[in-house]
Amino acid sequence: MKQYGTKAVVIVLIACLFTSLFLAAVPAAAQANFDVNAESAILVDAETGTILFEKNADLSLPPASMSKMMTEYLVLEALSQGQFDWDTVVVASEYAHYLGGLDGTSRVWLALGEERTVEELYTAMAVYSANDATVALAEMVAGSEERFVQMMNEKAAELGMTNSTFVNSTGLPNRMLGLYMHTGQAEDENAMSARDTAILAQALVKDYPEVLRFSSIPSVEPGEGKGHFDVRLLNFNWMLAGHPQPDAKPHAYQGLDGLKTGYTQQAGYCFTGTAERDGMRLISVVMRSDSMASRFQETRKLLDYGFNNFKTQTLLDKGDTIEGFETLPVANGKQKEVPVALGAPLELIIHKDDAEAFSIEVIPHQELTNGDGLLEAPLAEGEVVGYARLVYEGSPQYGTLDGKEAVEVPLVAMEEVEKAGWLRTMMRGIGALFSGAWSKVVDSLKNWFS
Numbered sequence: 001m002k003q004y005g006t007k008a009v010v011i012v013l014i015a016c017l018f019t020s021l022f023l024a025a026v027p028a029a030a031q032a033n034f035d036v037n038a039e040s041a042i043l044v045d046a047e048t049g050t051i052l053f054e055k056n057a058d059l060s061l062p063p064a065s066m067s068k069m070m071t072e073y074l075v076l077e078a079l080s081q082g083q084f085d086w087d088t089v090v091v092a093s094e095y096a097h098y099l100g101g102l103d104g105t106s107r108v109w110l111a112l113g114e115e116r117t118v119e120e121l122y123t124a125m126a127v128y129s130a131n132d133a134t135v136a137l138a139e140m141v142a143g144s145e146e147r148f149v150q151m152m153n154e155k156a157a158e159l160g161m162t163n164s165t166f167v168n169s170t171g172l173p174n175r176m177l178g179l180y181m182h183t184g185q186a187e188d189e190n191a192m193s194a195r196d197t198a199i200l201a202q203a204l205v206k207d208y209p210e211v212l213r214f215s216s217i218p219s220v221e222p223g224e225g226k227g228h229f230d231v232r233l234l235n236f237n238w239m240l241a242g243h244p245q246p247d248a249k250p251h252a253y254q255g256l257d258g259l260k261t262g263y264t265q266q267a268g269y270c271f272t273g274t275a276e277r278d279g280m281r282l283i284s285v286v287m288r289s290d291s292m293a294s295r296f297q298e299t300r301k302l303l304d305y306g307f308n309n310f311k312t313q314t315l316l317d318k319g320d321t322i323e324g325f326e327t328l329p330v331a332n333g334k335q336k337e338v339p340v341a342l343g344a345p346l347e348l349i350i351h352k353d354d355a356e357a358f359s360i361e362v363i364p365h366q367e368l369t370n371g372d373g374l375l376e377a378p379l380a381e382g383e384v385v386g387y388a389r390l391v392y393e394g395s396p397q398y399g400t401l402d403g404k405e406a407v408e409v410p411l412v413a414m415e416e417v418e419k420a421g422w423l424r425t426m427m428r429g430i431g432a433l434f435s436g437a438w439s440k441v442v443d444s445l446k447n448w449f450s
Helices: 064-080 095-099 117-126 130-141 145-157 172-180 192-205 211-215 246-252 292-309 424-446
Strands: 008-012 040-043 051-055 089-091 115-117 257-266 268-277 280-289 310-315 326-332 337-341 347-349 357-363 382-393 407-413
Touching: 008 040, 008 292, 040 192, 040 292, 051 192, 064 117, 064 145, 064 192, 064 268, 089 130, 095 130, 095 211, 115 117, 115 382, 117 130, 117 211, 130 145, 130 407, 172 280, 172 407, 192 211, 192 257, 192 268, 192 280, 246 292, 257 292, 268 292, 280 292, 292 310, 337 382, 347 382, 347 407
Parallel strands: none
Antiparallel strands: 008 357, 040 051, 040 280, 089 115, 257 268, 268 280, 310 347, 326 337, 337 407, 357 382, 382 407
């Protein structure tokens, strides 16, 4: 039986098992000739958080209306918790009405006391980036925008967004809020880094994929559907197929269905895009690009780079075992080992033209191990008892959004292991004692006749 200390490692040359595999992120050399015309940018795989490209990704910048992705997240979270439903009626406050009359901004001209459903307001926010609809929803969720902003910052911390600060729900400069400004100073705007924006976008798409039902709508015409608005809701995302804006047609991108644009004078032109092709979904972020068209051109470059050079491949499926590590040793159990299998698929983003060596580390769950690094009985069937970690051993790379340098999936116990009784434990100890003594006798005899 193989013995594991605190870490059990098996080196596997994946090139011998799989063809042309490349983990996680691009080696630096592979990206030397690629760049985007934006102050900050990032490209990630939505499923694994693998970073495929980054540029000044931790620089905190105003995100403008990309801030609304956090509002979208919190509204969907409240819906999932049953706080209200899509048909719940929201009454427009004085603040929402004020933003409805604010020139030079996106709005649906909400009247004071106007009643709209959550779905109508969410559509206006996600499609048209309407600021009055956004505030109405924020007040619905939290009672006030000030409290909602606290929730935004709390959620940012929970998601690991370390370079983000929110002062309002819309992304407007605070100075435009007039008497309704409540957090920060007049010169303040929301702030996010490209990395944090990607973290938020990934959480939004993975936790609440229904957001794509709204973000993929090119436009909503006046009079369309229940409770329509009088204004045409024209999506600012020109990369959506079927967009009616003539200038948008050259930017249409196959598989793109979101996510959020943004612009203020300080933020410049920003865009968080997401597209799916052949089962792989990418998320791109471009911040402070030169023009409305440029943010889409640079997004196209990022997405093309990702789709043309990488693919998702499942190396092992859920329930599969790792050769040589079909079991893990157990201390003080009725059985001396427990069969284990992957609790989730082991999926990687691989470079289409590269082949590298990897190591698979099989690591027992630290909280379940004894001082010798062995799993300690009792163990329940289906319990996570360890992890399989696939580590790329090639050139430097960017890693993942959560800071991990390797893809890691749980190993689960395939059967229960009960704790051994005192008699069984004692007999094993005696057996081990005599086994050790006999080994010494055999070694001595060998020395006599050698």
